Amino acid sequence: MTELLDRAWPVLADWRLPAAVIATIVAGLMRGYSGFGTAVILAPVYSLLWGPRAGVPVMLLMELLVSLQLVPSALKDADRRVVLPLGGAAALATPLGAWILLTADGDTLRRFIGGFVLVFGLLLMSGWRYHGSRPLPLNLAVGTLAGLLKGSTGMSGPPVILYLLAGLEEAKRHRANLILFFATIAVVSVIPPLIGGLIDLAVLVRLAIVLPVMAISVPIGARLFHVIPERLYRPFAMGVLLVAGALALFG
Template sequence: MNALVEAASAVLADWRLLGAVLATAIAGVMRGYSGFGTAVILAPVYSLLWGPRAGVPVMLLMELLVSVQLLPGAIKDADKRVVLPLGGAAALATPFGAWILLTADDDLLRRFIGGFVLVFGLLLMSGWRYRGSRPLPLNILVGTLAGLLKGSTGMSGPPVILYLLAGLEEAKRHRANLILFFATIAIVSVIPPALGGLIDLPVLLRLAVLLPVMALSVPVGVRLFRVVPDRLYRPFAMGVLLAAGGLALFG
């Protein structure tokens, strides 16, 4: 009992928790609005605050719970023919990516996460998208790449987002596709860190503090999706991505 109290006191007294709370609130609003944003914001920020091996498991557990929260309202609108092969391939590849998380140098991995988010944000700002068709072999290839990234960095979104946003579907379909994809790999992604001993008491205590912040922020984003035009949301979202990537890369 004393060990639990001491660990909780250490987590709550750490100034870095305040930064994590702010980042979590912003990520929750983005996730509720667009269907993505949790990993690409929180992976670099949490890695900067606590290091990848301590920060990424917190984000993975949160991603799992947020996916459960959003999935019922999105599953009927998603294009399952495209998303399920993507998610299946990603789920199979995730454990292989987790080997990198368990063995890579912490500082090097943090800078890779920051640089990757920075490049992703710049690509989104440029308007570049994949413009081709979505045949099954390509779905599996993109899903495999996403799974390797999920396991190693906690971020499966960037290749899938650029790939899925290529179509002419309405925003509601894009959002549902992303929510379904993230849900299909959320459970698999937490297994390797758990087996590798990365989900320890400090991780669970940080999750206990940050999860209510995320739970309250996601519905705010869902409501904003119904009233805020995309042209007003996008500059804010892109700015957040660039800031998060830059902090992890150069911090």
């Protein structure tokens, strides 16, 4: 036990851990409110703080547990006809994306994550969305792209969010669709880092600190969904995405 504590202490004493906690609070509030926000905030921030190979596994494990927490309330409102093909294709493509995480240069991957989040935030701010139909082949194509991104960067959300949020459904249906999609691929996404040896003691110690923070923040964000108007939430959310992406890209 003493040896274990000695190995864990440098991780606990690292100044980057409090910074990760603050980012986790913001991401948890966004996830509970909107159904997304965990990966697009935490992937660039954790990658900046700890590097992609250390930061992405923490985020993937936390995403799995958060998704399971939100699924029961979302099942009745989600459109499974659209979401399940998206999630199935993403689950199949995730291991290939994980190969990129395991082999790519860490600094290059971190900057790609930051740039990708920055572009995604700008697209959301511009109001652009996909406004066409949602046939099965297109569902599978978007899901495959999301899976590649999930495995390599921890972020499956951006293409799916831009794709799903274009419909005329009410906000409750959008939120439920996103929650069910993320839950569908969450289990698959943690397997490659586990096999590849990326989930070590440092990852588990960081997860033990940030997971309770996320567990508290998500329900608070879910309650805020019924209180705060979307017109006030969206500018804040977009600003957070732009800051997180810029930090990872230029940090």
